[in-house]
Amino acid sequence: MPGGEARAADALAAATDSFSAVGIETPRLDAELLLAELAGTDRATLIVDRDLTLEPSVARAFSEAVRRRLRREPVAYILGSRGFRHIELLVDRRVLIPRPETEMLVELALEVGPTEVLEIGTGSGAIALAVADELPDSRVVATDVSDGALEVAIANARRLGLGERVEFRLGSLPEGSARFDLILANLPYVPDSDGLPPEVGQWEPEGALFGGPDGTDVIAEVLVGIGAAGIEAPVIGLEIGQGQGERVAAMLRASGWPETEVRLDLAGIDRVVVGRRSRPGVDA
Ligand SMILES: C[S@@+](CC[C@H](N)C(=O)[O-])C[C@H]1O[C@@H](n2cnc3c(N)ncnc32)[C@H](O)[C@@H]1O
Numbered sequence: 001m002p003g004g005e006a007r008a009a010d011a012l013a014a015a016t017d018s019f020s021a022v023g024i025e026t027p028r029l030d031a032e033l034l035l036a037e038l039a040g041t042d043r044a045t046l047i048v049d050r051d052l053t054l055e056p057s058v059a060r061a062f063s064e065a066v067r068r069r070l071r072r073e074p075v076a077y078i079l080g081s082r083g084f085r086h087i088e089l090l091v092d093r094r095v096l097i098p099r100p101e102t103e104m105l106v107e108l109a110l111e112v113g114p115t116e117v118l119e120i121g122t123g124s125g126a127i128a129l130a131v132a133d134e135l136p137d138s139r140v141v142a143t144d145v146s147d148g149a150l151e152v153a154i155a156n157a158r159r160l161g162l163g164e165r166v167e168f169r170l171g172s173l174p175e176g177s178a179r180f181d182l183i184l185a186n187l188p189y190v191p192d193s194d195g196l197p198p199e200v201g202q203w204e205p206e207g208a209l210f211g212g213p214d215g216t217d218v219i220a221e222v223l224v225g226i227g228a229a230g231i232e233a234p235v236i237g238l239e240i241g242q243g244q245g246e247r248v249a250a251m252l253r254a255s256g257w258p259e260t261e262v263r264l265d266l267a268g269i270d271r272v273v274v275g276r277r278s279r280p281g282v283d284a
Helices: 008-021 027-039 043-048 056-070 075-079 100-112 126-134 147-160 217-229 245-254
Strands: 081-084 087-090 116-120 139-144 166-170 182-185 235-239 259-264 270-276
Touching (some): 027 075, 087 126, 087 147, 100 182, 100 270, 116 126, 126 147, 126 166, 182 217, 217 245
Parallel strands (some): 116 139
16 A cells, blocks of 8 residues: 555454454444544445545544444544434533434424423433424423533533523522423433443443432432422423333322323333323413
8 A cells, every 4th residue: 555554444344353353233333433433534435435545644543443442432432422313412421422212302392392391311411402403492401410411511502502592400400499391301210230231331421320229210209309399391201211111100190290101212112201291271
């Protein structure tokens, strides 16, 4: 190769082999995502252009990215960002990497068409910022108990130009009673004893993952807090994990949302519980 330039195809093949050897689930895809971003191109070009060569600086950056991925660091942390709905979010180890199934909560917001939204446990700000982005008349209050997470969320809001309509607050719930049109939350719901892939268990924040022995402790605490604070909303949507649908639906009914519905994700797993109640004098 003239000038010692590396061929993209060779670099990809070598990275894919080394990722496979350590048991990474999607070795070729991960190698393509990393190289496409670092080379400033797209995956289709990498696949089609067999003669593409890499600038030495790109080849070095790719070697470093491969080294990090071999330690099972998630691709999104290595690249520093992840797409969610129509927005790109900065992510690092202070926040959970937004998952595609969480988009179901944004879809619920589009169905409800709220003006005032409360999001509890905002992490990177994914849900709050996607709702503000897709519902231009909405205002969102978003909370998190992690100050590191809120720093990331605030940086994302500024970058996306959504800071005017999304207000971030440290803590579980906003202070005092308040009325919202919709409450959304993707709280930690992994049962404490669940084994997780290294990418999750070793890299993502523990406080974003685990929810007690059966995974529903944080959800239960937050529902009690909502009632105690006098926070009201006619609709609530909670993300949940496998097998938690009926348990969390019962919690919502006991917390004053008598109509409940469990929605499944594309894999057929309980993923969102929606609770509804009438607002006296408004919906009744
Ligand atoms: C599963 S992550 C979800 C992050 C983001 N909403 C998303 O969907 O990608 C849960 C988030 O809730 C926060 N959290 C944990 N317990 C909480 C509580 N009691 N009240 C508010 N936030 C909490 C964590 O710090 C974490 O950022």
